Amino acid sequence: MAETATHTADHASDHGHHSSTGLSNNKLAMWLFLGSECLLFGGLISTYMLYRGRVSDGPHPSQIYDIPFTSVSSFVLLMSSLTMVLAVTAAQRKDDRRTNLWLTVTAVLGATFVGGQVYEFTTFIREGLGFTTSLFGSSFYSLTGFHGVHVSVGVIMLLSTVGIIKKNKITGNKAEVVELVGLYWHFVDIVWIIIFTLVYLIPA
Amino acid sequence: MSETAEHHDHGMSDAGYIKIALILAAITALEVSTYYVDFGPLFMPSLMIMMVIKFVMVVSYFMHLKFDNKMFSFLFYTGLALALFVYITALATFKFFIA
Amino acid sequence: MAIIERPGSDTTPAVVTASQSLGAVKRPVETKGWKEWLFTVDHKKIGIMYGVVAMFFFIVGGVEALLIRLQLAAPNGTILSADQYNQMFTMHGTTMVFLFAMPMAAAFANYFLPLQIGARDVAFPRLNALSLWLLIVGGLVLNASWFLGGAADGGWFMYAPNSGPVFSPSNGVDYWILGLQIAGVASLIGSINLIVTVLNMRAPGMSLMKMPVFTWMILVVQFLLVFSLPVITVALVLLMFQRSYGATFFDVSQGADPLLWQHLFWIFGHPEVYVLILPAFGIISEVLPTFSRKPLFGYPFVVFSGASIGLVGFGVWAHHMFAAGLGPVSVAVFSVATMAIAIPTGVKIFNWLLTMWGGKVWYTTAMKFAIGLVMLFTVGGLSGVTHSVAPSDTQQTDTYYIVAHFHYVLFGGMVFGLFSGFYYWWPKVFGKMLNEKLGSWNFWLMVIGMNLTFGPMHILGLQGQPRRMYVWTEARAGEGMFNLAFWNLVASIGSFILAVGVLVFLINVVYTARKGKASPLDPWDARTLEWLTTSPPKAHNFDRIPVVHHLDEFFHRKYEEDTATHTMKKIAEGEDLVRAEEEAAEKDIHLPGPSYWPLVLAIGVGILGMGVVYGVPIMVLGGAIVLFASYGWVLEPSVAEDIDFDPPSTDGSTKEIAPLG
Amino acid sequence: MSHIDPVLTKEKAIDTVTPVKSSRRRIVTALAGVSATVFLTGCATNAPQDTFVPKGPNAKIIDDLNMIVFPIAGVVGVIVLALATYIFMKFRDKGQAIPAQSHGKPYVEITLTIVPALILTVVGVFTFRGIFDLAETKDTELIINVTGQQWWWEYDYPVQADQGISQPIISSGQLVIPVGTKVLLRETSRDVIHSYWIPALNGKKDAVPGRIHLLRLEADEPGIYAGQCTEFCGLSHANMRMEAVALSKEDFAKWVAGQQKAYTAPAAGTLAAEGETTFINQCSRCHQVNGIKDANGKPIISAPDENVYSGAAPNLSHLMSRNTFAGAMFDLVNEECRADVWNAKSEEFGAKYLAGVSEDCLNEKDLRAWLRNAPAMKPMYADPSNLEKSNGLYRGMPNLGLTEDDIDKLVAYLLTLK
Numbered sequence A: 001m002a003e004t005a006t007h008t009a010d011h012a013s014d015h016g017h018h019s020s021t022g023l024s025n026n027k028l029a030m031w032l033f034l035g036s037e038c039l040l041f042g043g044l045i046s047t048y049m050l051y052r053g054r055v056s057d058g059p060h061p062s063q064i065y066d067i068p069f070t071s072v073s074s075f076v077l078l079m080s081s082l083t084m085v086l087a088v089t090a091a092q093r094k095d096d097r098r099t100n101l102w103l104t105v106t107a108v109l110g111a112t113f114v115g116g117q118v119y120e121f122t123t124f125i126r127e128g129l130g131f132t133t134s135l136f137g138s139s140f141y142s143l144t145g146f147h148g149v150h151v152s153v154g155v156i157m158l159l160s161t162v163g164i165i166k167k168n169k170i171t172g173n174k175a176e177v178v179e180l181v182g183l184y185w186h187f188v189d190i191v192w193i194i195i196f197t198l199v200y201l202i203p204a
Numbered sequence B: 001m002s003e004t005a006e007h008h009d010h011g012m013s014d015a016g017y018i019k020i021a022l023i024l025a026a027i028t029a030l031e032v033s034t035y036y037v038d039f040g041p042l043f044m045p046s047l048m049i050m051m052v053i054k055f056v057m058v059v060s061y062f063m064h065l066k067f068d069n070k071m072f073s074f075l076f077y078t079g080l081a082l083a084l085f086v087y088i089t090a091l092a093t094f095k096f097f098i099a
Numbered sequence C: 001m002a003i004i005e006r007p008g009s010d011t012t013p014a015v016v017t018a019s020q021s022l023g024a025v026k027r028p029v030e031t032k033g034w035k036e037w038l039f040t041v042d043h044k045k046i047g048i049m050y051g052v053v054a055m056f057f058f059i060v061g062g063v064e065a066l067l068i069r070l071q072l073a074a075p076n077g078t079i080l081s082a083d084q085y086n087q088m089f090t091m092h093g094t095t096m097v098f099l100f101a102m103p104m105a106a107a108f109a110n111y112f113l114p115l116q117i118g119a120r121d122v123a124f125p126r127l128n129a130l131s132l133w134l135l136i137v138g139g140l141v142l143n144a145s146w147f148l149g150g151a152a153d154g155g156w157f158m159y160a161p162n163s164g165p166v167f168s169p170s171n172g173v174d175y176w177i178l179g180l181q182i183a184g185v186a187s188l189i190g191s192i193n194l195i196v197t198v199l200n201m202r203a204p205g206m207s208l209m210k211m212p213v214f215t216w217m218i219l220v221v222q223f224l225l226v227f228s229l230p231v232i233t234v235a236l237v238l239l240m241f242q243r244s245y246g247a248t249f250f251d252v253s254q255g256a257d258p259l260l261w262q263h264l265f266w267i268f269g270h271p272e273v274y275v276l277i278l279p280a281f282g283i284i285s286e287v288l289p290t291f292s293r294k295p296l297f298g299y300p301f302v303v304f305s306g307a308s309i310g311l312v313g314f315g316v317w318a319h320h321m322f323a324a325g326l327g328p329v330s331v332a333v334f335s336v337a338t339m340a341i342a343i344p345t346g347v348k349i350f351n352w353l354l355t356m357w358g359g360k361v362w363y364t365t366a367m368k369f370a371i372g373l374v375m376l377f378t379v380g381g382l383s384g385v386t387h388s389v390a391p392s393d394t395q396q397t398d399t400y401y402i403v404a405h406f407h408y409v410l411f412g413g414m415v416f417g418l419f420s421g422f423y424y425w426w427p428k429v430f431g432k433m434l435n436e437k438l439g440s441w442n443f444w445l446m447v448i449g450m451n452l453t454f455g456p457m458h459i460l461g462l463q464g465q466p467r468r469m470y471v472w473t474e475a476r477a478g479e480g481m482f483n484l485a486f487w488n489l490v491a492s493i494g495s496f497i498l499a500v501g502v503l504v505f506l507i508n509v510v511y512t513a514r515k516g517k518a519s520p521l522d523p524w525d526a527r528t529l530e531w532l533t534t535s536p537p538k539a540h541n542f543d544r545i546p547v548v549h550h551l552d553e554f555f556h557r558k559y560e561e562d563t564a565t566h567t568m569k570k571i572a573e574g575e576d577l578v579r580a581e582e583e584a585a586e587k588d589i590h591l592p593g594p595s596y597w598p599l600v601l602a603i604g605v606g607i608l609g610m611g612v613v614y615g616v617p618i619m620v621l622g623g624a625i626v627l628f629a630s631y632g633w634v635l636e637p638s639v640a641e642d643i644d645f646d647p648p649s650t651d652g653s654t655k656e657i658a659p660l661g
Numbered sequence D: 001m002s003h004i005d006p007v008l009t010k011e012k013a014i015d016t017v018t019p020v021k022s023s024r025r026r027i028v029t030a031l032a033g034v035s036a037t038v039f040l041t042g043c044a045t046n047a048p049q050d051t052f053v054p055k056g057p058n059a060k061i062i063d064d065l066n067m068i069v070f071p072i073a074g075v076v077g078v079i080v081l082a083l084a085t086y087i088f089m090k091f092r093d094k095g096q097a098i099p100a101q102s103h104g105k106p107y108v109e110i111t112l113t114i115v116p117a118l119i120l121t122v123v124g125v126f127t128f129r130g131i132f133d134l135a136e137t138k139d140t141e142l143i144i145n146v147t148g149q150q151w152w153w154e155y156d157y158p159v160q161a162d163q164g165i166s167q168p169i170i171s172s173g174q175l176v177i178p179v180g181t182k183v184l185l186r187e188t189s190r191d192v193i194h195s196y197w198i199p200a201l202n203g204k205k206d207a208v209p210g211r212i213h214l215l216r217l218e219a220d221e222p223g224i225y226a227g228q229c230t231e232f233c234g235l236s237h238a239n240m241r242m243e244a245v246a247l248s249k250e251d252f253a254k255w256v257a258g259q260q261k262a263y264t265a266p267a268a269g270t271l272a273a274e275g276e277t278t279f280i281n282q283c284s285r286c287h288q289v290n291g292i293k294d295a296n297g298k299p300i301i302s303a304p305d306e307n308v309y310s311g312a313a314p315n316l317s318h319l320m321s322r323n324t325f326a327g328a329m330f331d332l333v334n335e336e337c338r339a340d341v342w343n344a345k346s347e348e349f350g351a352k353y354l355a356g357v358s359e360d361c362l363n364e365k366d367l368r369a370w371l372r373n374a375p376a377m378k379p380m381y382a383d384p385s386n387l388e389k390s391n392g393l394y395r396g397m398p399n400l401g402l403t404e405d406d407i408d409k410l411v412a413y414l415l416t417l418k
């Protein structure tokens, strides 16, 4: 969450800290972090792909996935990327009111998605797929759980950003803070784009 | 680099973003339709292509990578490429793609 | 130390009082005593602390190694039980790799990278402190296991399913997972920080191809870390879920495939070995030119070979699995890919030799260690090439021949490089020269000890002694004077000579601290920017951010080429240059203020981790601390009030005290 | 902040450095030492697991590769070390002027990149061939299933009429194969990963639970070839050894016949007969002896899976036909008899091995100690209080608290298991 704090390279450059690339430190760090996260989710996805058919006595993916339901929640997450990007442009226009509005909408959509996931998990458990039921279960919950935690952290970040904008605690470049949160948020979305296809749509 | 200079290259209007979102929504709808309609041999390739298109669109437009400095693309796509390389290779040694 | 220094105004730094109006908690402003270290965000102090921690763990890992060698000195050793022995080599490997080698490289990187690129600090000073504290927490968690029912006992690569709850029932492996996970997060944060620092904070004029090679190699290493750490994170998470929450990722009875662990571990593990060696390569790429009085031969080749070692390093991991049953096609591909790595590495070796060629070589201890690296690493690298021939490797893997290989590259390569760095940069960091006479003893004892310890292991391995055996039997030792029993004894004796060598270094450190001579400013006639400041450097590193025109900027400020004779002529001493900088000091230098949050956050993470073993309430407590610290971090004022300054400041321009991170 | 001390000049610093000359002598001495060490390589004679003494075609393929790559590595090593030595002797600081600041010569660089690349290409081509030669399995003549478990190996010879195997043979510790026969091991494991390695016959291959890995062995001559588990497999990894015993084809046929011999219960009233009873009470829940019957004449089928975590214990039907026990950790024969068999000439070896363990030859000391308290002889479970993690199942053989009487009887009985 350190990334949500504020500081800009341009401000620093007034004092002799110049920035060799002209790019913001925070943004570079965020993109590096996202590059790194590719390998994290890659590992979890590969584990799932390897184990998705190994169901022991538990249910098979095709028996429990509720594609229409997941499609809707995927759509919700996808649209939250739109609202996020609207928040970013609002912030760049220095329009605090709209920034906060769109950030809040994004958070609500994200929370809806997480809610959907919680609902999905409880249904699956009721249908007999626990975390320890089978390799399929373990790797499914690990992958989607990790993603869910990322979304939840994102929601907290969004709401915190709204909070500090409201209280005017951001003294640096507000637009950049929103943009950084946005990058993280979109990343969580693209991971889901992959998960939705590989995990849900392609039968094991 | 000053703030304003940075914003100029982000050059997309809200309307543009909404357009992108609509395209994404349409592709998603198409993806979901594979669940109901039989695509035959096109099933896997079409799903993969649609997935990649969505991915790239979000990264390029929503995340501005298309307009931003190349350095960001380098950092992110290096990670992505390495991830694809190592994991596909590892799965290949499990004979995952043959079985 | 001052938070805000205004060298233009006076030598006494401005004092800052806690900020009153902003943030959840006041910023710490201590400038003296232990608090100065605990809350510091100064990359130099953090670097020194990294060094102390790493040195401590080197001795811990070294004592573990000595116990191993004691046990193996004679057949059917009884110093350690089987159980203790298995813990011993597991923790030896883990400690040396994760708690000595990586942190020691981080120590050098933290201290010298900003200095070499002419920066005042790293890009995210608070994150830098967080990395340090997380590493310490990780090391403590890892080693706490010794006192909490036994350490991990599965070997440093912890193959599944032997690491599962049935086969490794103590909590040792749980602490191992948590410790590595935490240390891994520390490294990840650190590597992002350093990459951004290199990319963004270089002095004006320092293009990438004018960067010192040490900085380059550290940059490559950080990329390796950023892209390999998440992979072991996944592996550790899966294992943790299995051990603590009943998942079955490596449970064969549920259909799991144990090779999954091996892939995940080595996709991380192989890049990791280059993470270990490249900083040492960087160090000697500074030392060799300095003491040969010549620039590095083929700078671009050295840089690009480093980068390509890094890249190819991601494509060879399965050479650790040649006997694991991958099938001939995979084995063949990985075998050839592994051979390819010898090419860029060879480029480096040859360039170092050619750097000395035609030079005016000055044999200081630093230089001796650097030459030692070139020679000993070559031996280890070449045995690596014999492993890369997969069928040959099936005779070698898991024998002492492998142990010989990796100690030659790790000890002969990495450790020698680090020691070279100690002797080279000690005067910079502490303003005192390490004693050269003791240094010479240090070097020769280590060379002899190292060859006696690890040289015989080639023979042991090729004659069939497997590794990780708590006892060996005479029945398999062969006959004749020079049988395996003999070489085992030699190796054990060698390890004690080695220990004496290390001890001499520690004595040298104490001696230097007590009686060492103050060092001249530029004792080695060095070449790079870190010498363009006082020793030790001021808190703000440079009085004036240097403008760079050359590779080896510092050298070129001291020397000029006589156009007639094409010889180099000294035009200035380092002292003159530094004095010039002092006179032209910038007025408004601001530095980040200290912060509580890195320490608090790290402790929170530690408690959160222990929750995995001790249950949810502990986890909640840890989580709460983490959350609290995160908010504290974010809300920490980045701007000091005017009244915070002493005397209170009136102009708004120098108020900023904390860049983010 | 420190200021520069004008008194301290560079010259001062330099003379704190050791004089150069003495270090040259030391370098020479050290180099001589190192090369002497290298020269002495391979000085153990008859090391049983020496990797440079191939005794069969598979190991030979590897050895041929070794003969390419080791000399190359050696020569490159000597060149680099010699060059380094030459350079740092020659270019010492003798007070010469600062050298020209040359930054390198691209053509040198490129040459030095291409030469190693070419050398490695050659090595790579041979390696490729070696890998695929070793992976060949089509011409297999005998299949043996090899299963690793903590901390011993089980061999299971499936029925193969052309080899005279008409009913499955199950054995442990010593793998018996006919010479000149292409044997294919199908390896797996019942618990953790182990690795099967008989250096004289082939490289190693991991035995991974849930997977079957193939390893080819072929011995040129009769004899005993030592090996060792080489994947760390827990507590007694160091004690998990094995041997491959190669017999001439005729002798192998005899061995097969011996292993398929029906069980004969010891004559009533003998000590061995009492031992059989003790065995049935104490041991047969884990150990199978083919054909053994309980008091009601019902065949006894052991159930190691209810007692041992790996689900297996060595089949003892023909214990005394082997030479070592407990993961080849202990000799089953005493020292003299052992020397007699192990050092036998290749023609005589088969007969001596097939004679099995007679009463005179038995290594009673270790066998008795084993029965008295196995975990004291071989570390098996570090902390018995942790058994709950394996649902009370042992890893290895537990201490059964037998009396000396019991042990006498059992030893007498075990001796009948030829």
Ligand code: HEA
Binding pocket: C157, C273, C274, C276, C277, C319, C320, C322, C338, C339, C341, C342, C343, C345, C346, C347, C349, C377, C378, C379, C380, C381, C382, C384, C385, C387, C388, C389, C393, C396, C397, C398, C402, C405, C406, C409, C410, C413, C414, D073, D076, D080, D115, D116, D117, D119, D120
């Ligand atoms: C600092 C760490 C380090 C470094 C740099 C290396 C470098 C190399 N390593 Fe090593 N390696 C380890 C650390 C390292 N290794 C560790 C820790 C293990 C064991 C882990 C475990 O099992 O616990 C291991 C294990 C290991 C294995 C697996 C062995 C096994 O378990 O069966 C292999 C197999 O291919 C291998 C190969 C190589 C190769 C080809 C190189 C190359 O990069 C070497 C290149 C260098 C040279 C070749 C010398 C200089 C070159 C020239 C002078 C040019 C001319 C040369 C030729 C023409 C040949 N290593």
Ligand code: HEA
Binding pocket: C058, C059, C061, C062, C063, C065, C066, C068, C069, C089, C090, C092, C093, C094, C096, C097, C100, C101, C154, C155, C156, C157, C403, C407, C410, C411, C415, C453, C467, C468, C469, C470, C495, C498, C499, C500, C502, C503, C506
């Ligand atoms: C950076 C990495 C590194 C370093 C520096 C070392 C250093 C040493 N290592 Fe090793 N080692 C590994 C990494 C390293 N090691 C790894 C990864 C493994 C594999 C583990 C596994 O299989 O899982 C391994 C395994 C390993 C084994 C094989 C164990 C086995 O397979 O059963 C052995 C055996 O001799 C050994 C020995 C040594 C010795 C003698 C040193 C010496 O160089 C140590 C020298 C240092 C000191 C001696 C400290 C100095 C101490 C003092 C000054 C205090 C003096 C105090 C007293 C004497 C009480 N190591």
Ligand code: CUA
Binding pocket: D148, D149, D151, D193, D194, D195, D229, D230, D231, D232, D233, D234, D237, D238, D240
């Ligand atoms: Cu079985 Cu090691």
Ligand SMILES: [Cu+2]
Binding pocket: C269, C270, C273, C316, C317, C319, C320
């Ligand atoms: Cu490797």
